[in-house]
Amino acid sequence: MTTTHSDDSTGTTTVEYAAEQPARLEWAKHAPEVYKAMIRLDTAARQGLDHKLYELVKIRASQINHCAFCIDMHTKDALASGESVERIVQLSAWDESRHFYTAKELAALELTEAVTVLTDGFVPDEVYENAARHFGEAELAQLIAAITVINAWNRFGVTCRMTPGHYQPGQYK
Amino acid sequence: MSALSKAAKQGLGDPALAELVVIRASQLNHCAFCLDMHLALAREHGVSEKQLDLLAAWEEAEDVFDERERAALALTEAVTVLTEGFVPDEVYEQAAKHFDEVRLAHLIGLVVAINNWNRVMVARRIPPGGYTP
Numbered sequence: 001m002t003t004t005h006s007d008d009s010t011g012t013t014t015v016e017y018a019a020e021q022p023a024r025l026e027w028a029k030h031a032p033e034v035y036k037a038m039i040r041l042d043t044a045a046r047q048g049l050d051h052k053l054y055e056l057v058k059i060r061a062s063q064i065n066h067c068a069f070c071i072d073m074h075t076k077d078a079l080a081s082g083e084s085v086e087r088i089v090q091l092s093a094w095d096e097s098r099h100f101y102t103a104k105e106l107a108a109l110e111l112t113e114a115v116t117v118l119t120d121g122f123v124p125d126e127v128y129e130n131a132a133r134h135f136g137e138a139e140l141a142q143l144i145a146a147i148t149v150i151n152a153w154n155r156f157g158v159t160c161r162m163t164p165g166h167y168q169p170g171q172y173k
Numbered sequence: 174m175s176a177l178s179k180a181a182k183q184g185l186g187d188p189a190l191a192e193l194v195v196i197r198a199s200q201l202n203h204c205a206f207c208l209d210m211h212l213a214l215a216r217e218h219g220v221s222e223k224q225l226d227l228l229a230a231w232e233e234a235e236d237v238f239d240e241r242e243r244a245a246l247a248l249t250e251a252v253t254v255l256t257e258g259f260v261p262d263e264v265y266e267q268a269a270k271h272f273d274e275v276r277l278a279h280l281i282g283l284v285v286a287i288n289n290w291n292r293v294m295v296a297r298r299i300p301p302g303g304y305t306p
Contacts, residue, residue: 024265030278033180041174041289065255115296118202119254123296148292152177155285159252159260 025160038152045145048138052083053105056091057143058150060109061116063092065154072164073171074150080169104134108143115147174293178286184279188218190245193228193238194280195287197246198253200229202291209301217306241271245280252284 028035046054055078062070075088090097094109101109111131114123135143156162182191192215199207215225227234231246238246248268251260272280293299 025269025274025278025281027278027281030275031180031184031282034177034184034279034282037177037180041177066259067255111296115292117256118204118291118295119256122203123298128296128298144293144296147296148289151292152285152289154255155252155288156281158255159248159265159281159284161260 020163020165021161023161023163027156027160038149038156041145041152042149045142045149048142049146051081052078053108054146055081055083056087056101056105057108057112057146059088060091060094060112061147061150062154062157064113064116065151065158067154067157068164069157069162069167070150070154073167076167076169107131107134111143112147115144116151174286174289177282177289181279181282181286185276185283186279189215189220190242191283192218192220193224193242194245194249194283196225197228197231197249198284198287199291201250201253202288202295204291204294205301206294206299206304207287207291210304213304213306244268244271248280249284252281253288 055074058074059071059078062074078088079085087100090100091109094101094106098106107130110127111123114127131143132140182188185191192211195211196208196215199211212225216222223237227237228246231238231243235243244267247264248260251264268280269277
């Protein structure tokens, strides 16, 4: 499948993009009980978390884990729920653009990175304690769960090579 | 989370291999609680001491792990360490040679599930040693 995109600014140039790759495996179809458990986990994890913060966490973890499908889905959901383009664009460099985010969001993003990249070390005390300063225990438990769940979706998305680009905001709600 | 692990483990249908996969992911993610728990479970399921000893270096231990186990372990590592790249075609295809689509979907689910537990346990610093089979 070839997608040809025309450049609207000149109306003359056409750019041919690389072919879209098919998904490797329809994992939800082959493991329906696993999928159902994931949906229950996802629903439970998001309870009590601010929606904007939740989407920022989902986008940032998906960036770190390079999950194209998840980035497609969560940037579209974030935009549809009123998030600004600027805050989404700056997210991959949030440490250098802290003034786009609240102190609470920054604490959540720092925790997201530490929990997502376990292979390079543990979750540092200062990161955990900063998150604990901004989130009550129950909310912090939800946040850790939310970070864990997006990591789970990222792993399915990348491994099964779920195809990005076709998601419509709110499609799975 | 328990429902997720249980569904994945059941669908894979190989408790000894499941423990090897889960221990290897827990090694990569440095989850002490998970290692303590699953080393005990692995011994219960009859996984050999030799396999447990050499699991961290399975690639160099060709006589200790068969091809199916090696395909599962290579996939486990690729799915666990997403931050350093994607899941390579050769790793995925090798796994797909040894596991049919249903078992492969559950194997991936199992790697995802233990990655979940690793994250929760490391983030909350749950101490190891408390688990009894």
